[in-house]
Amino acid sequence: MQGDFLQETYEGGLKGxxxxxxxxxxxxxxxxYDKGIQYTVVLYDRQGEVAATGSLEKNVLxxxxxxxxxxxxxxxxxxxxxxxxxxxxxxxxxxxxxTKPRNKQMFLEFGFYEISRTEDILLMENKKDGIDSFVASxxxxxxxxxxxxxxxxxxxxxxxxxxxxxxxxxxxxxxFVLSEDASLFPADVRMELVKKGTAHLPxxxxxxxxxxxxxxxxxxxxFLKEEQIEKGAGGQLDLVVFGQHFAPALxxxxxxxxxxxxxxxxxxxxxxxxxxLPRFGIQVVExxxxxxxxxxxxxxxxxxxxxxGKMDEVRALVPDTTWEFLQSPAGQDIARKxxxxx
Amino acid sequence: xxIKKAAVAGTMESSDVYVEIKPASDIAVQIxxxxxxxxxxxxxxxxxxxxxxxxxxxxxxxxxDKGAVECVIRARVETAIRRGEGERDx
Numbered sequence: 001m002q003g004d005f006l007q008e009t010y011e012g013g014l015k016g017x018x019x020x021x022x023x024x025x026x027x028x029x030x031x032x033y034d035k036g037i038q039y040t041v042v043l044y045d046r047q048g049e050v051a052a053t054g055s056l057e058k059n060v061l062x063x064x065x066x067x068x069x070x071x072x073x074x075x076x077x078x079x080x081x082x083x084x085x086x087x088x089x090x091x092x093x094x095x096x097x098x099t100k101p102r103n104k105q106m107f108l109e110f111g112f113y114e115i116s117r118t119e120d121i122l123l124m125e126n127k128k129d130g131i132d133s134f135v136a137s138x139x140x141x142x143x144x145x146x147x148x149x150x151x152x153x154x155x156x157x158x159x160x161x162x163x164x165x166x167x168x169x170x171x172x173x174x175x176f177v178l179s180e181d182a183s184l185f186p187a188d189v190r191m192e193l194v195k196k197g198t199a200h201l202p203x204x205x206x207x208x209x210x211x212x213x214x215x216x217x218x219x220x221x222x223f224l225k226e227e228q229i230e231k232g233a234g235g236q237l238d239l240v241v242f243g244q245h246f247a248p249a250l251x252x253x254x255x256x257x258x259x260x261x262x263x264x265x266x267x268x269x270x271x272x273x274x275x276x277l278p279r280f281g282i283q284v285v286e287x288x289x290x291x292x293x294x295x296x297x298x299x300x301x302x303x304x305x306x307x308x309g310k311m312d313e314v315r316a317l318v319p320d321t322t323w324e325f326l327q328s329p330a331g332q333d334i335a336r337k338x339x340x341x342x
Numbered sequence: 343x344x345i346k347k348a349a350v351a352g353t354m355e356s357s358d359v360y361v362e363i364k365p366a367s368d369i370a371v372q373i374x375x376x377x378x379x380x381x382x383x384x385x386x387x388x389x390x391x392x393x394x395x396x397x398x399x400x401x402x403x404x405x406x407d408k409g410a411v412e413c414v415i416r417a418r419v420e421t422a423i424r425r426g427e428g429e430r431d432x
Contacts, residue, residue: 081352081355082353110406
């Protein structure tokens with residue numbers, strides 16, 4: 001059976017003719033070839049037509065589809081096996097998978113378990129109870145509890161203001177710092193600067209997000225450049241994961257978020273938050289941005305100033321702890337990188 | 343033989359078995375199989391035997407079996423072990 005198909009693998013995103021053919025094939029199945037894909041498997045039938053395909057983006061299996069006429073031949077198994085062995089070769093062991101909710105049973109048989117779903121996306125992972133055991137490992141708070149989820153790339157006076165306001169409004173504030181390493185400041189540096197920058201607030205618990213909040217798995221479009229974002233691409237799934245797994249386990253009743261004057265994707269996410277989280281009994285509180293020099297403080301403004309080498313202006317937007325880091329050799333390296341990527 | 347890194351072998355196609363092996367201090371075998379009811383114990387025995395024959399003292403092995411026969415299971419587990427020791431590739 002498998003002998004009737006030719007298997008080709010492609011490193012990097014598909015290009016040219018193959019890309020057009022795979023895009024066409026996927027669109028017939030109601031799927032899109034996502035930007036950011038790094039590896040694609042295509043099975044061709046004897047006529048040289050695309051019979052099945054699947055792709056890998058970091059640790060996420062996606063865009064998996066089989067032609068109608070080849071259903072029941074076990075082609076999904078071939079595609080998924082090829083993607084799994086590629087992921088393992090890159091030493092990625094904790095894997096996620098996007099599919100349509102109706103395909104759940106099939107992927108259960110390949111060792112994937114459901115995390116959450118929206119109307120048209122099902123997110124699965126290859127660890128049984130992976131997300132719930134992660135959430136169970138987080139420190140518990142007490143009393144009325146709220147949460148902030150932030151990238152803090154890097155930690156600014158704006159973040160500090162938001163967190164101080166939020167911490168005043170509840171007994172315990174859970175502060176989640178994105179673990180995904182897709183930002184100018186590496187995850188461990190961001191985490192460290194947040195811990196130092198909030199050390200004066202005793203009721204703030206700082207947590208990593210692992211792959212479970214605003215990650216390639218839950219919210220892939222968050223990390224795309226602005227011009228790559230298509231309409232409607234948003235964080236519904238991410239918010240459902242938060243509402244379904246994080247909030248009940250930690251007894252979070254309130255999510256605080258900074259008003260977003262700049263980034264369209266974050267603005268959309270905030271709007272979706274207002275729609276989705278109340279369904280899980282979570283109140284959403286938007287806090288106005290702190291301003292400095294007539295404009296809102298934001299990490300993107302800090303990065304732009306770093307890139308331009310305007311350190312005096314950066315100084316006015318970050319707390320001492322972040323400033324100290326920026327003066328260190330590691331901090332200067334990052335500023336240089338920001339300048340180069342302009 | 344020491345398992346130094348996580349590795350996989352096999353596929354989830356019918357009559358094959360997909361094997362993952364990870365470094366660990368003890369031996370643990372986890373089996374998902376379409377024929378678990380009839381052959382689960384037999385499969386586990388084969389896996390443990392292959393580990394022992396190759397002198398593996400610490401590894402967590404998980405199998406997703408789609409009805410593979412014994413020689414296939416042996417071959418896939420052995421390949422996973424070779425890849426996991428990280429010397430001879432493939």
